[in-house]
Amino acid sequence: MSVKVSLDQVQQSIPEEVVLVAVSKTKPVSAIEEAYDAGHRHFGENRVQELVEKEERLSSDIKWHHIGHLQTNKVKYIASFVHLIHAVDSEKLLQEIDKQAKKHNRIIDILLQVHIAQEESKFGFQWDILSKLISDNNLINYSNVKIRGLMGMATFTHDEDQVRSEFQKLKKYFDHIRRHFNEEFSILSMGMSGDFEIAIEEGSTMVRVGSKIFGTR
Numbered sequence: 546m547s548v549k550v551s552l553d554q555v556q557q558s559i560p561e562e563v564v565l566v567a568v569s570k571t572k573p574v575s576a577i578e579e580a581y582d583a584g585h586r587h588f589g590e591n592r593v594q595e596l597v598e599k600e601e602r603l604s605s606d607i608k609w610h611h612i613g614h615l616q617t618n619k620v621k622y623i624a625s626f627v628h629l630i631h632a633v634d635s636e637k638l639l640q641e642i643d644k645q646a647k648k649h650n651r652i653i654d655i656l657l658q659v660h661i662a663q664e665e666s667k668f669g670f671q672w673d674i675l676s677k678l679i680s681d682n683n684l685i686n687y688s689n690v691k692i693r694g695l696m697g698m699a700t701f702t703h704d705e706d707q708v709r710s711e712f713q714k715l716k717k718y719f720d721h722i723r724r725h726f727n728e729e730f731s732i733l734s735m736g737m738s739g740d741f742e743i744a745i746e747e748g749s750t751m752v753r754v755g756s757k758i759f760g761t762r
């Protein structure tokens with residue numbers, strides 16, 4: 546199936562107010578161009594080098610999302626153009642994004658990643674630690690970073706009840722810490738190819754969909 550057709554199919558199963566980030570990692574520039582020509586503008590990548598190369602070759606009105614684990618020493622390569630960094634999971638990373646954003650005279654939007662899955666290997670803040678950082682006001686002193694919301698990944702499993710309960714947990718955390726921020730804290734990034742329908746039912750405002758649009762990797 547063409548990228549355009551599968552993109553249309555995914556877009557049609559998503560409410561208009563939910564933002565679809567088309568995850569183009571490992572896929573060629575031509576596949577992104579096909580989605581771009583169909584009118585799509587939000588693309589997600591998880592490797593900095595690949596993101597930088599694609600950004601250089603593609604139209605400057607693309608909104609580039611960095612979606613996976615981000616190493617502190619690589620922030621400098623994307624700071625001039627990145628639209629949203631989804632997986633901020635340490636204060637050190639937040640500090641570095643702030644520093645690099647200052648150099649470029651920008652404010653960079655970010656999401657805090659919360660660990661909700663059972664798997665050990667997934668990155669993200671433990672909720673206890675994050676909620677303490679926030680209630681102690683430790684995360685709001687960064688002038689060039691804007692915390693726009695939360696991001697999380699459910700366990701990779703066919704057990705839908707488990708996936709649903711993990712998304713419910715993240716939504717609960719989101720609602721709980723909103724009061725520490727202003728109305729710009731409004732993005733809940735959850736849901737991928739295998740689970741975005743459940744994520745949307747549980748309150749997702751942004752889904753990150755790769756293989757369902759571009760085919761398996």
Ligand SMILES: *Cc1c(COP(=O)(O)O)cnc(C)c1O
Pocket residue numbers: 568570591612613737738739753754755756757
């Ligand atoms: C790869 C990736 C996705 C998209 O995964 P699909 O299953 O292909 O939709 C979403 N989020 C993150 C963080 C990823 O690394």
